Amino acid sequence: MSFTSLGLLKEITDVIHELGYVTPTPIQEAAIPAVLDKKDLMAGAQTGTGKTAAFALPLLHRIVQNQQSNETRHIKVLVLTPTRELAQQVHSSFIRYSQGLAVNSVVVYGGASINVQLDALKQGCEILVATPGRLLELVMKNLIDLSKVETLVLDEADRMLDMGFIIDIQRILKKLPYKRQTLFFSATFNDEIFALSKTLLKDPKLIEVNNRNTTAAEVEQLIYAVDKDRKSALLSYLIGSKNWKQVLIFTRTKQGADELAKEMGKDGIATQSIHGDKSQGARDRVLTDFKAGKVRALVATDVAARGLDIEQLQYVINHELPYNAEDYIHRIGRTGRAGATGLAISLVSEKERYLLTDIEKLVGENFVPQWLPGFEPDLNKVENTNKKREPSRKELRAKALGHHSSKSSKPKRRHPAR
Numbered sequence: 001m002s003f004t005s006l007g008l009l010k011e012i013t014d015v016i017h018e019l020g021y022v023t024p025t026p027i028q029e030a031a032i033p034a035v036l037d038k039k040d041l042m043a044g045a046q047t048g049t050g051k052t053a054a055f056a057l058p059l060l061h062r063i064v065q066n067q068q069s070n071e072t073r074h075i076k077v078l079v080l081t082p083t084r085e086l087a088q089q090v091h092s093s094f095i096r097y098s099q100g101l102a103v104n105s106v107v108v109y110g111g112a113s114i115n116v117q118l119d120a121l122k123q124g125c126e127i128l129v130a131t132p133g134r135l136l137e138l139v140m141k142n143l144i145d146l147s148k149v150e151t152l153v154l155d156e157a158d159r160m161l162d163m164g165f166i167i168d169i170q171r172i173l174k175k176l177p178y179k180r181q182t183l184f185f186s187a188t189f190n191d192e193i194f195a196l197s198k199t200l201l202k203d204p205k206l207i208e209v210n211n212r213n214t215t216a217a218e219v220e221q222l223i224y225a226v227d228k229d230r231k232s233a234l235l236s237y238l239i240g241s242k243n244w245k246q247v248l249i250f251t252r253t254k255q256g257a258d259e260l261a262k263e264m265g266k267d268g269i270a271t272q273s274i275h276g277d278k279s280q281g282a283r284d285r286v287l288t289d290f291k292a293g294k295v296r297a298l299v300a301t302d303v304a305a306r307g308l309d310i311e312q313l314q315y316v317i318n319h320e321l322p323y324n325a326e327d328y329i330h331r332i333g334r335t336g337r338a339g340a341t342g343l344a345i346s347l348v349s350e351k352e353r354y355l356l357t358d359i360e361k362l363v364g365e366n367f368v369p370q371w372l373p374g375f376e377p378d379l380n381k382v383e384n385t386n387k388k389r390e391p392s393r394k395e396l397r398a399k400a401l402g403h404h405s406s407k408s409s410k411p412k413r414r415h416p417a418r
């Protein structure tokens with residue numbers, strides 16, 4: 001199968017070939033004709049398999065094909081993404097795929113100057129990529145016209161339709177024409193999304209190129225059992241002893257990300273963190289430096305779990321497992337992209353085993369956690385807490401003399417009982 005045989009315009013296939021894409025991926029083969037056919041879609045495919053091009057290329061084709069000379073520019077395609085970094089990336093993909101075409105893409109997201117974004121919008125565009133919060137702000141202030149949108153794409157659709165975003169999205173939807181094409185793309189879909197899709201998609205075509213919710217085939221997954229308080233040491237040991245140069249590490253909390261980055265810095269590993277409490281400028285800088293190899297390790301919350309395409313990234317480590325099993329699939333999918341191989345390691349403490357069970361159920365795999373030599377369970381600690389302490393010589397003597405040891409007596413109350 002070739003891009004040309006999928007019915008794409010020569011102007012577009014020329015650009016794709018220049019970018020080095022030889023054959024379409026399975027999701028592109030299945031989705032491109034359906035998007036050209038103006039179908040509503042629910043499209044699922046593993047991480048890193050080219051879902052962006054699967055919607056971007058046919059949408060560009062349709063814009064170019066229907067372009068009238070002297071037509072004023074208006075937004076025909078609206079793509080919503082859950083994070084600002086992903087919005088920037090999808091926008092960059094549209095720019096790359098539309099080289100030489102008379103098509104303009106604009107991106108709007110929070111944490112950056114709204115005036116700069118308004119200036120860009122004033123130039124006119126056919127494609128708008130946005131995060132929901134900033135777009136809603138523009139909509140509410142009547143600064144943007146979405147009345148001619150022909151296609152709405154929800155990238156990472158399951159994330160977009162969960163609690164955090166749904167209210168904003170519903171308000172944005174009211175400004176879009178009812179008669180439009182709607183496309184859902186993600187590597188994961190749960191039952192709730194299926195139910196919700198019935199209200200948002202019209203007679204949708206379901207495309208699943210592999211079993212639902214599967215991890216990327218090219219990612220080797222290892223699970224290390226480790227005591228919670230030895231995780232950071234194990235992490236620094238892994239990166240240092242194996243001399244890994246570019247590692248993405250996930251924590252569950254923003255504070256945890258900062259603390260871990262600091263600790264790793266002390267271990268001599270150049271580390272930065274990225275999360276929602278950082279300014280957008282800092283987030284952009286850190287990600288650019290990490291991509292350029294200037295930072296060896298990046299500690300991230302799930303703000304970096306979805307969609308980000310970091311070329312050549314080989315190692316992902318879950319310092320903590322995510323509460324949401326779907327996020328495991330997305331996190332480890334930052335490696336093993338576009339046919340490359342990758343390694344994903346998860347550090348799992350005893351208390352996190354239930355999260356591992358949730359992940360196993362979702363992805364349909366059984367993992368065998370292993371203890372890394374040198375990081376086996378601290379038997380002394382287990383013994384100390386489980387076994388009775390040996391009495392000291394002093395205590396034995398006191399016992400022999402019939403005295404009571406102060407340590408065995410009840411602890412004294414510091415404050416009188418109330």
Ligand SMILES: Nc1ncnc2c1ncn2[C@@H]1O[C@H](COP(=O)(O)OP(=O)(O)OP(=O)(O)O)[C@@H](O)[C@H]1O
Nearest residue numbers: 021023024025047048049050051052187307309338
């Ligand atoms: N047909 C193709 N041939 C070669 N490379 C491709 C092809 N299509 C896309 N790619 C490349 O594959 C990489 C992953 O693509 P993309 O980011 O769209 O994946 P995705 O399926 O959206 O992943 P995720 O689920 O993580 O968002 C990108 O670097 C892209 O340039």
